[in-house]
Amino acid sequence: MEDQNLNQYQPLESIEDVEEFYSAIRRENLTHKLSPERPYCYWTIETYDKSNGIRGGGGLGVLAADMRRVAEQLSVPFVLVTPFYPWESHQKMENLQQTDYHEERNYKDYGFNYVDKVSIRTATAGVELDVIEKRLGTSRFLCITEPNFGELYSGESGSDHRLYQEVALGFGGYKALKRIGCKPAIIQLNEVATFFAAIARLDELASSGMDLYEALVYTRKHTLYTNHTLVQAAEANFRYDQFEQYVFPNIKSSAVRRWLSNQFNNGEIRLSTPTIEIAELRSGVSKLHARVANYHDINGNKIKFKSVTNGVHLRTWVLPEIMDYYHEHNILTRFDLPVEREYEENIDKITAEEIRNLKRICRVKLNETLKHRTDQYGNVIQIPEDAFLFDFKRRFVDYKRPWLPFTDTDRIAKILEENNAHYILSGRVHSGDDVMFGKLMDLLKKIDENPILKERVHYLPDYDEELGLALSLGANSSINTPIVGLEACGTSWEKDIANLGLLISTHDGGVADCSSDNYLHVEGKTEEDEVKSLYEQMELAIKAWNNDFDLEYWVHTQLKAYLDICSGTRMMRDYLNYLF
Numbered sequence: 001m002e003d004q005n006l007n008q009y010q011p012l013e014s015i016e017d018v019e020e021f022y023s024a025i026r027r028e029n030l031t032h033k034l035s036p037e038r039p040y041c042y043w044t045i046e047t048y049d050k051s052n053g054i055r056g057g058g059g060l061g062v063l064a065a066d067m068r069r070v071a072e073q074l075s076v077p078f079v080l081v082t083p084f085y086p087w088e089s090h091q092k093m094e095n096l097q098q099t100d101y102h103e104e105r106n107y108k109d110y111g112f113n114y115v116d117k118v119s120i121r122t123a124t125a126g127v128e129l130d131v132i133e134k135r136l137g138t139s140r141f142l143c144i145t146e147p148n149f150g151e152l153y154s155g156e157s158g159s160d161h162r163l164y165q166e167v168a169l170g171f172g173g174y175k176a177l178k179r180i181g182c183k184p185a186i187i188q189l190n191e192v193a194t195f196f197a198a199i200a201r202l203d204e205l206a207s208s209g210m211d212l213y214e215a216l217v218y219t220r221k222h223t224l225y226t227n228h229t230l231v232q233a234a235e236a237n238f239r240y241d242q243f244e245q246y247v248f249p250n251i252k253s254s255a256v257r258r259w260l261s262n263q264f265n266n267g268e269i270r271l272s273t274p275t276i277e278i279a280e281l282r283s284g285v286s287k288l289h290a291r292v293a294n295y296h297d298i299n300g301n302k303i304k305f306k307s308v309t310n311g312v313h314l315r316t317w318v319l320p321e322i323m324d325y326y327h328e329h330n331i332l333t334r335f336d337l338p339v340e341r342e343y344e345e346n347i348d349k350i351t352a353e354e355i356r357n358l359k360r361i362c363r364v365k366l367n368e369t370l371k372h373r374t375d376q377y378g379n380v381i382q383i384p385e386d387a388f389l390f391d392f393k394r395r396f397v398d399y400k401r402p403w404l405p406f407t408d409t410d411r412i413a414k415i416l417e418e419n420n421a422h423y424i425l426s427g428r429v430h431s432g433d434d435v436m437f438g439k440l441m442d443l444l445k446k447i448d449e450n451p452i453l454k455e456r457v458h459y460l461p462d463y464d465e466e467l468g469l470a471l472s473l474g475a476n477s478s479i480n481t482p483i484v485g486l487e488a489c490g491t492s493w494e495k496d497i498a499n500l501g502l503l504i505s506t507h508d509g510g511v512a513d514c515s516s517d518n519y520l521h522v523e524g525k526t527e528e529d530e531v532k533s534l535y536e537q538m539e540l541a542i543k544a545w546n547n548d549f550d551l552e553y554w555v556h557t558q559l560k561a562y563l564d565i566c567s568g569t570r571m572m573r574d575y576l577n578y579l580f
């Protein structure tokens with residue numbers, strides 16, 4: 001694929017630039033705390049950065065990739081520790097059914113350098129892992145890999161293979177960090193699958209002279225656990241015998257082994273339990289999520305999470321011409337933060353004509369991408385310049401309700417036909433999710449049976465970053481309808497708002513950071529009411545687009561409320577402020 005918009009940015013060039021950024025976020029002392037030898041270390045089982053050869057599954061991976069991109073842009077010393085998966089899964093359609101296929105990936109094709117081997121142990125054998133790295137400005141990918149590492153999320157979540165992958169990432173990744181001469185200033189654990197990185201650090205301290213208590217205090221102070229889940233009980237368990245097989249052989253200190261054994265309950269462990277004990281810093285990914293995430297420590301006390309709402313790397317996800325507009329009109333600073341005291345006033349000056357002109361360029365970009373993708377029938381589609389376009393693009397999981405707009409097929413057909421509107425649907429069903437597999441098939445049949453929908457609703461399989469970007473650019477209005485209370489943050493909607501699209505959404509995740517007056521709000525006591533509200537908002541979006549005053553009103557309102565939240569620099573600032 002051609003990444004026209006991905007990675008097309010210049011990092012800040014000099015040390016003065018970094019210092020200016022630190023001073024812009026009022027953290028002048030950071031140059032002493034973060035350095036190439038003592039970097040910000042971010043551990044993640046998932047990264048979504050196709051141009052660097054690593055495909056993710058969803059928002060968790062996009063977040064990790066965007067954190068690194070922001071660090072590179074702002075010259076923050078940063079190491080992303082993540083697996084390089086030798087295999088990745090893709091999907092295609094056959095007779096309106098999703099089928100999976102697999103492609104092999106070689107890190108040498110993506111500019112990675114081989115560093116060395118590190119080894120981890122199981123109870124019966126040693127495993128050699130390749131350490132590879134790729135530097136991009138002050139940031140780098142530090143990956144571990146081996147030919148049998150498998151795919152992202154292969155196997156069940158409590159399976160031996162998952163545990164092996166997590167152990168390899170934690171213990172192997174920590175050894176890799178030592179091998180390149182880095183000591184972490186901070187370890188951020190992107191979800192509990194990275195827990196073993198903190199254990200590796202604890203074990204290093206405890207096996208080199210510190211007593212366990214001291215080592216725990218030190219590790220706790222320098223470890224941030226970022227939670228994306230709502231319910232602790234939903235997490236998979238591992239058994240003690242699995243730990244004997246895969247985990248304990250990698251721990252030198254008997255005190256650490258004992259400490260970890262004590263975290264088991266009836267022979268089972270959920271990784272969030274010891275993660276909470278080993279990380280004093282804890283964050284959730286939106287205001288609402290940080291408030292409602294229901295987690296308890298080992299004594300049953302409810303855990304507090306600091307909210308750091310996910311942002312996106314704007315220069316990756318926003319049309320360059322729109323970014324130029326934000327910069328030239330004093331809406332964003334050169335660090336991509338809103339210009340203090342001025343940005344709201346300047347947003348109010350964006351005219352409907354400017355919005356339409358920028359969106360016209362966006363539509364051309366979308367159609368360029370669509371030329372090498374196919375719909376559910378295997379056909380290439382193009383969206384006419386003068387057609388209105390809705391999109392729904394996200395993982396096909398039940399709580400996101402991709403089927404919601406098709407509850408009343410006659411109603412949606414009428415909306416689309418009367419307004420020359422099209423609807424693009426994109427998202428992957430997680431392999432093994434039989435329920436959603438069936439729901440997607442039913443949805444596509446429903447569309448197939450209705451001649452208007454068949455002409456105007458396009459399902460694009462194999463959803464990925466390229467489609468995510470293209471749709472954020474090319475759609476006039478995007479639809480985001482998670483069941484309220486179940487979305488941790490979501491970031492697709494941020495890409496849509498920053499690209500001047502109109503957001504139709506339920507009040508959930510990061511959208512709920514601001515009041516529901518700031519976008520086209522879908523609400524209702526019952527799902528039936530929500531569906532009604534959704535259709536009304538779809539009609540409103542079309543009307544707004546045909547009326548300069550309304551178009552300006554909604555674009556201004558959304559941007560004033562959310563541009564700050566969308567900014568990946570704002571997210572980095574919030575993390576740096578919390579951590580140091």
Ligand SMILES: *Cc1c(COP(=O)(O)O)cnc(C)c1O
Pocket residue numbers: 057058059062393394395463464465466468469489490491492493495
């Ligand atoms: C932005 C993006 C996401 C994030 O999706 P949400 O449903 O908003 O969390 C997931 N996958 C891809 C490919 C993306 O580009």
